[in-house]
Every structure is written in structure tokens, then in C-alpha cells.
Amino acid sequence: MTRDKAKRKNGRKHIVGVLDIGTSKVACLIAAVEPGGVGPDGGGIRILGLGHQRAEGVKGGVIIDLDRAEQAARAAVAQAERMAGVELAEVHVSVSCGRLTSHNFSAKADVTSGLVSEVDLDRLLAAGQSYVEQGGRSLVHLNEVALRLDGAPGSRDPRGMAAREIALDLHAVSADEAPLHNLLMVVNRCYLEPASCVPAPLASALAATSEDERRLGVTAIDIGAGATSLAMFAEDRFLYACSAPFGGAQITFDIARALHTPLAEAERIKALYGTVVCAPSDEHDVFSYPGAGEEHDVTHQMTKAELAEVVRPRVRTIVDHIRQRLDACELTAYAGRCVVLTGGTSALTGLADYVAAELGRPVRVSGPQAVSGLPPALSGAAFSTVVGLLLADRSEHAGRRVLGGSNAGAGSYLKRVGSWLREGF
Template sequence: MAREKSKRRTGGSRRVTGVLDIGTSKIACLIAEVGPAAGLRVIGAGQQRAEGVKGGVIIDLDRAEGAARSAIAEAERMAGIELSEVHVAVSCGRLKSHNFTARVDVPNGVVGEADVRRLMTAGQAYVEQGGRALVHMNEVALRLDGTPGFRDPRGMAARELAFDLHAVTADEAPLRNLMMVVGRCYLEVASHVPAPYASALAVASEDERRLGVTVVDIGAGTTSLAMFAEDRFVHACAAPMGSTQITFDIARALHTPLAEAERIKALYGTVVCAPSDEHDAFTYPSAGDDDGILFHMTKAELAEVIRPRVTAIGHYIRQRLDESEMTSYAGRSLVLTGGASQLTGLGDLLAAELGRPVRVAGPQAIPGLPPALSSAAFSTVVGLLVAETQGEAGRRVYRNRDAEPESYLKRVGSWLREGF
């Protein structure tokens, strides 16, 4: 039986919104009040250790549901309300970017909402093939009768309307499983947002996005890239690699429990050694050893364990940059975020690997955001709030949601209601 939703009234035109990031190592939920005058203020926050998730993909519905419920309930208790819907980050399903042009004739000679809707529907049909589902679509440029430079075509005289579009798609099954977890928490999915896009909005400034920037988020289970050029979102990708693999490398090399390996990584992990690291040692227990014997290792030796995995992640980033046709438009600036970005020396190593300047950054400050959720590990969930409340960089395609044809999101929403 679905829970009853309580309502909270806010003064003026203020509204309440909720966002949810189901990651590999943690699940985070934020609830915020939004208003045109006072802006954005977090009123509820919750986080739990993730269960049933691997590499950003749901592998156990029951465990993932339990962890998500706990994070959502914690945020709701703090805010004093119950959510009915959330905006959800998507990092699963082999995210892929598509850059293409869609054109439609304008039979009436004046562009109307129906013409824009036909163009958007054609673009969605173009990318939703072969088991792929649309996650996000934004305008890169538009032309009327071949002439560029327009902002909003509606009401303009033209014979042909053309949009240069950027779309992000995911494999349908992992996306459906993600939304199924949300549905089992008795919440509707208000929208799904590519996780790399959300992270980029949280850490890259408007000037950086306008001049061109690539944002790399290295999390526990995924490494993702988002590129911006002239304040337009132009490319995204993600791969199932992250700091969890570094933890496993440490556990295997030292033959120590995973919890101990995570502690060692957080306290002593580095990829750039100082001379003192040759002598700076720490102790650790061995897995399965009940005799209380402690072993010793220096920080320099630990760096040799960590560096190969970090180098592999750097090679993946360089390969994606080399392969993307948008790299030349996004420029050389690179911003690094995510929990793994706090690893000592990672920014310097990637700068040397990629041959470009690297800035390590956490999410922008938002009033009411708890300090525990203000680190780079929470860039995605903070970026979800930015995407939902402060306007989206890369101007979304003009949509009349009430008049849209049934989308993938609505189809799955109907399936969830029928199934539960």
C-alpha cells in the first residue's frame, strides 16, 4: 500500500524539490526549497551506504531499494515532508552521446509549438534504437531557413526549422531497473539526468562552460566525462571504473580486509611521493589473522600499488578525449571531481598524463547543505539540484510536456504502476 504524501506549504511562489543519486558506494537524497527571490536552500539531506549496486548498475533490487528508502526517509525527516517525486541521476547503461541535426518543414510559414514538438519527437525516435533509451536532449544550435543565431524560433517566419541536437542515451534495461528501485520507494521519477552532466553543473563555473571545459568525475564505481562548449552540453560518457577498484588492489596486495584497505587508501593513499614517504610507514592487520600481528608498509610502497590503477583510469580519459569530435570545441581546461579526486597527487598525475591543466573541485556552496555532503564525493547529487532549479546549461530543447507523445519514462512509469 502506497504511503500517504504530506504536503508542505511555502510562502509566495516557493516550491519543494527532491533529488536522488544512487551510486556504487553511497545513496544520497537532497530536498530543497526553491524560490525566485531567495534562491535555493537545502532543507533535508540523507545518505546511506549503497547496497545492491555495482559499477552504477542495480544488481539486487531488494537491497538497493532498502538503502534508497533509508536515505530518502532520512532526508524527509529532516525536511518534515514526504516526497512524491524525485529527479534521478543516471550513470548506468553505457551512457553514449549523439550529436546530429534534425529538420522539419514549417507548413504555415510561422514556427509554432507543434513544429518544435515534431522536430523533438523525430530526434528522440532517431536515438532510441537498438534497445537504447533517451536520458537527456539539449539544443546546441538552431537555424531558420539555414540562418543560425536564433534563440527561440517560436513565432518566427520560416519555411524550415533545424536544430543541432546533443542527446545522451542509455541501455534500456539498466535504466528501467534504476527507475524500478525509485518506484518501489513509492516515488515517481520527475526526470532523469545524466550523472556526468549533473556533476559538471556542480563544479564548473559558467565562465568555464562558456569558454569550454571537460569535467571528469571519478567516483567509487564509475568514471564519467562531460564536455561543454559555448555553455552547451556537447558530450558525455561513463565507464565502470573507479576508486573501489583501487581499494580492491590494496586489499589484494596487502592481503588485508576491504574495510582496512579503504581506511588505508583514505589516510595514506597517494600517487605522487615525497622523499619522506620512503620512511613514513603505517601498520595494518592481515585478513584472517586472529593473532593480532600487525604488518608494516611505507607510503611510497603503497603508491606503487595504487598508481597502476590510476594510470589505467588516466588512459581511459585520454582515449575518450582523443576519440570525441567535441574535444576541440571544449578546449583544454579540465576539472576533476568525485570522491577519488581527493587522492593525494591525482590531479598532478592526470595533468601530466593528459598534457593539460587540471583543477580539482568540489560542488558549489548551497545554503543549508550539510558539511558532510559538501565534498567532491557529492558533486552529482548537488548538481541535480542545480540542473533542476537554476536553469540548465546547454539550453534544453523546447518542450510542451503535456502535449508530448508517450515517452520512455512515461511508459516505464505506467509499467511500474501496473506492477505494483
């Protein structure tokens, strides 16, 4: 029985493939999407196939060995294709490499015909892409924050409306060209075309936060194995993103060095006994572990409280970086106080309480929202990014209508965005 090409229609549904190449794992999902598209709660999606492999050739979210990364990606895609019974031609790809940077700027153009058309939007697209792609940077994502026709607030889709001038406040995410090129090279070497590139912070946020949270204002923090990322939303608009090349893998390395135990054992210890906030009983809760290079029957012992002293300094470093990014971002106030924590490292015992105390904000831990056909093993916070890639297929989030423009000054931009958000409430 020959497999159907994924680009063909499956009844009235269409097939979507997504690929997340992370530091610790490579995950691929193939889903059937209803003709009406993906709902805000993940409705309209049914998982047909999934592939999950240990990542190779990736460090801090960056490809460092093309051959090894390709082999892991191929294995994950092939596993998903066999389960789904389809052959993918293209995939939506998550991007966490290349020092992801947000750009907030404004664009305006005269409407020569008197009616806003696709041509007017294309002019803004070309100008915006030229503005962002400077100094070795590539555009990954661009979305509209606010729109004005002749100075008055307009609709999200202005095409066909009468106006003399169209003005847009925009948010873009860019990445360094070389790391992004290497990521896409791995995808191409798997005989796949990148259907779109989605910033990993955006994908994780869409999976881990609710539509109400994104409308009222939320900051999503994804702490993965090799990267920590932030995404901010207000009024359901994507406002800010950033990513740093460190995460839970550094905690594992710290445990391995302190205990002189193999990395695999250190990862097991972190998952079973790792904690940030100690309870009195942790002083007496003892676990055993083997030493590196020693006989199998030789074991050592440590209490959970002693392990916490190893874990806490690295966690403090990660949280300090998050706080610095939040303090430096002028849009933080518009995203509200709510913080949602996701990613594999978010499962670390006591991490949410520690982050809440350090940031002075309410924090909750969240995994990806329920999607039909997603097995429990892939429903944890470690898989928020790959599930979020399916949700990012919605055009209003994925930025398919890519718009851009020239810089109108950060001060005036922030003032207008703040005014627009207040009016929205």
C-alpha cells in the same frame, strides 16, 4: 503534526527532491527553490533535508540487487524527508548506468504556418526520440547546441518567430534500456515518481565547474567509486558525455589484495595514505594495518612509497581510458584545454598532478559549489552529482524542452558546430 506534501507550494517557493544512487553511497537532497529558479552559482536554493546511506545492491553504477538497492534508497529518502518535514512525491534521478553514449545529429522541419510554434518543436521531438531510441537504447537527455531559422542563426527560443524552415544541431545522451529500467524500478518501489532523469556526468559538471568555464570550454571528469564519467561544455552548451563502470573501488580492491587486509581497512588506508605522486619522505613514512583473518593485536607495516606502487597501476588504467575517450571524441577541441576533476576518488593525493601530466592539460580538483544549508560533510567532491541534480533543474541545462531530429551526417554537423563556436567568441 502532519507533513506537507512536497508538491505543494511552500510560501512562494517550491520543493525539489533529488536522488543519486551510486556504487558506494545513496544520497537524497530536498531543497526549497526560489520562484525565479536556480542561479548559475547555486543561488535560489536552500537545502531543507538530506539523507546519506551506504549503497547496497549496486556495482559499477548498475543495479544488481533490487531489494538491497531499494532498502538503501528508502533509508536515504526517509532520512531526508524527516529532516525536511515533507513527503516527496517525485525526485530527479541521476543516471550513470547503461553505457551512457552521446549522439550528435541535426534536425530540420518546414514551418507550415510561417511562424515557429510548439507544434513544430513537437514534430522534431518525436523524430529525434525515434532516432535515438534504437537497438535497445533509451533517451536520457537531449539539448540544443545550435539553431538556425532559414539558414541564419536563431535565438534559443524560436517560438513565435517568422521562418520557412527551422534547423537544429542537437546533442543526446542515451542508455541501455534494461539497466535504466532497473534504476527507475528502484525509484518506483520507494513510492516515488521520477520527475526527470539526468546524466550523472552532466550533474557532476554543473556542480563542479563555473559558468565561465562552461562558456569558455571545459571537460569535467568525475571519478567515483564505481564509475568514471566525462562531460564536455563549450559556449555553455552540453556537447558530450560518457561513462565507464570502474573507479576508486577498484583501487580499494587492489590495496586489499596486495596487503591481504579487509576491504574496510583498505578503504581507510587509501583515504589516509594513498598517493599517486611520491615525495622523498614517503620512503620513510610508515603506517600499520591489520591482516585479514588475523588476531586484532597482529599488525603489519608498509611505507607510503610502497603503497603508491600498488595504487599507481590502477590509476594509470583509469587515466588511459580517459585519454582514449578524449582522443576519440571529435568535439574535444571545442571544449578547450581546461579539465576539472571531481568525484570521491579525486581526493587521492597527487591525482590531479598525475592527470595533468598524462593529459598535458591544466587540471584542478573541485567539489560542488556552495548551496545554502549544505553541511560541510556533504560539500566534498564525492557529492558533486547529487548537488548538480539541483542545478540541472534549470531548463536550459536539464533539456526539459526535449528536441530531436534525423541524422544529417557527422562531418557536416561537426563543421557547423565548429563554425558556430568560433562565431560565438
